[in-house]
Amino acid sequence: MMKNKLLPYSAQIEPVIGTDVKSLNDLETFYRNVYLDCFTNKDERESLNNLFFYLKRSTKTRLWKYHIILIKDNTGSILGGAIFDYFKKSNTGMVEFVAIRKDYQHLGLGSFLYRAILRYLIADARQNHLTKPAYVFCEVEIPATRGRYKKNILFWNHHRFRHLNFQYIQPNLSPGQKALNNLWLMMRGTDTSVPGQLILNVLSDYLKYGMNIPKPTQNPHYRKMRQEITRMGNVSTSTLSESTRPSGKHRLTSKNTQS
Ligand SMILES: CC(C)(COP(=O)(O)OP(=O)(O)OC[C@H]1O[C@@H](n2cnc3c(N)ncnc32)[C@H](O)[C@@H]1OP(=O)(O)O)[C@@H](O)C(=O)NCCC(=O)NCCS
Numbered sequence: 001m002m003k004n005k006l007l008p009y010s011a012q013i014e015p016v017i018g019t020d021v022k023s024l025n026d027l028e029t030f031y032r033n034v035y036l037d038c039f040t041n042k043d044e045r046e047s048l049n050n051l052f053f054y055l056k057r058s059t060k061t062r063l064w065k066y067h068i069i070l071i072k073d074n075t076g077s078i079l080g081g082a083i084f085d086y087f088k089k090s091n092t093g094m095v096e097f098v099a100i101r102k103d104y105q106h107l108g109l110g111s112f113l114y115r116a117i118l119r120y121l122i123a124d125a126r127q128n129h130l131t132k133p134a135y136v137f138c139e140v141e142i143p144a145t146r147g148r149y150k151k152n153i154l155f156w157n158h159h160r161f162r163h164l165n166f167q168y169i170q171p172n173l174s175p176g177q178k179a180l181n182n183l184w185l186m187m188r189g190t191d192t193s194v195p196g197q198l199i200l201n202v203l204s205d206y207l208k209y210g211m212n213i214p215k216p217t218q219n220p221h222y223r224k225m226r227q228e229i230t231r232m233g234n235v236s237t238s239t240l241s242e243s244t245r246p247s248g249k250h251r252l253t254s255k256n257t258q259s
Contacts, residue, residue, distance in 0.1 A: 011079060011109060013116040016068040018055035027051065030070050030081045038099035043178045044141070045097075050174060051083070054210065063088045064209040065124050071100075071113050079104045082113050086124035086133065087205040090198065093121040094206055095138040110155055136188040137202060139170065153240050161186040162237035164199065166228050169221040171211055179221050186240070193236050196229040 017023040031048045039045040058066035065086040071079050080100035086093050100110050121133045168185040172178055207216040216222040
């Protein structure tokens with residue numbers, strides 16, 4: 001392990017500011033040099049234009065905060081970044097993407113970035129007159145038994161996320177993209193069961209703000225998830241190791257769902 005190659009304290013976090021040209025240039029560099037490399041599935045990732053659009057849009061509402069933060073070394077090189085949301089009504093965070101440049105992974109930078117995400121979400125909750133977010137959710141590609149997916153799961157397991165046991169479907173992010181059912185929705189903490197209505201509220205805000213779907217209740221993928229979650233009442237959670245067991249009852253397919 002090259003643990004000493006770059007210690008987290010020599011790295012710094014910077015938010016992307018939608019009105020600052022240099023900051024937007026940094027976002028473009030992150031997108032081209034790190035994000036595209038980490039998220040190779042065209043249907044899973046956002047376009048750069050969408051990122052610009054959401055940054056601008058979130059300044060126009062108090063109900064939602066959209067954050068993009070970058071991690072840089074002490075020379076200003078961009079090593080990674082994270083994209084996440086805060087939803088005011090449900091006081092929850094949603095981690096959309098965390099990406100560390102491939103040659104800088106396993107050095108603790110992902111955890112450094114993750115801790116920064118939590119600080120931003122706590123600040124959002126405080127602005128909302130609350131002490132901290134009630135829940136933090138995260139999307140992740142379902143784990144293959146080998147390769148990079150398994151590794152990602154170990155990362156989220158390390159940070160105490162649990163799998164929500166329902167078939168999450170990510171609606172298509174833009175008109176030319178496909179909806180996906182090869183992602184899991186996860187939640188941080190130790191709760192073994194979560195009220196379905198809470199998840200539906202968060203999903204509704206996520207689709208509305210983070211995916212530009214103005215009326216989630218008219219979206220077929222949201223409706224499908226709503227049907228399943230309503231039937232369950234409460235959604236159970238599993239540790240990520242339970243969920244990744246081949247015999248586990250929540251085995252999910254990796255086929256794309258046409259939108
Ligand atoms: C997932 C990702 C952000 C992790 O970043 P990272 O800087 O490599 O992770 P860290 O070094 O902070 O690892 C933190 C912990 O995660 C676990 N972990 C991460 N990689 C691991 C690996 N290859 N094997 C075992 N455990 C691993 C360990 O518990 C580790 O703690 P430790 O080093 O004290 O044992 C990074 O691998 C990445 O960018 N992947 C591609 C994009 C992606 O899939 N993002 C997540 C979905 S949004």
